[in-house]
Structures are given as structure tokens and as C-alpha cells.
Amino acid sequence: MPTPARLLALVTSVLVMLVMAPAAALADAPNTWEVEKEPLDVLGYLVLLVGIPGALFAVIWVIAFALSRKNYTAPAPGSENAH
Template structure:
């Protein structure tokens, strides 16, 4: 496939999707559906405060459970040799 054909295929598919995708959003609710009551104040507080706070607590507990507090770095060794005849770069 040549480049103009690929470009045409890309542009035309994007234009079709932009034209067709919003059609589902324009549909109305079916008449047979019963209208539900919204959330009360306690439901909103639970949704907006309780769930994020619960996630914060769970993530904090998991982070603390996996923290490596018993890690001790190895003692410095003499494996690395830095020659003294190298010029300073600073």
C-alpha cells in the first residue's frame, strides 16, 4: 500500500468514527425503564469521601507491609579501584 492510500484510509476511518460514535450518546432512555431515586446525603458522602479514604488506608497498609525496614547496605569494599592519575573533570 502506498502512503496516500494509507493516509486516506486513516483519515476516512477517523472521520467515520467521529461521525458515528456520538450517535449512541444521543439516544434517549427507554420508556419502559423505571426512574430511580438518586443517592441520599449519606450515599454521596460514602461515594465521595468514604471510598477514597478506604482506598488510601488500603494502599497505606500495603505500602507499610512491603517496606524493607530490615535492609542494611553492604559494607564498603575494596573491589573498586580509582586510579589517581586521572585528571579532574570539575
């Protein structure tokens, strides 16, 4: 059973988070931000949503492949198990 102090701390922290978390969503955008002149077309969205993650996947795959090739050691001759 939680002590009254722990229960009070829990309730207080939950209430503070419920009040403070949405406060950031109510803030206005800074005046220094530039307004986007024209929205992205279909090709722009494809590059953003498919091209960038695909390129990131390819880079990570190449790095993993290169590192696994570096750590490969061939088995000694005659050490294969006969089935």
C-alpha cells in the same frame, strides 16, 4: 510525506469516529433498568465521593506499608558513614 493510501485511511478513520462515537450517546436506556426511587442525600454523596476513595486509599496504603516492612533489612553494625 504520507502516501495517498495512508492519507485516505487516516481521513476515513477520523470520519468514521466522528460519526460513530456520538451514536452511543443517542441510544435509549434499556427497559430492564430500574428508575432510581429517590436521589441521594448529602450524606450519600459524601460516602460516595469521599468515603469510598478514602477507604481505597487506606487499603492501598496498608498493603504498601506491610510490603515495605517485609523487605526492610537493617544496616550492618559499624557501616554508618561519619560526617
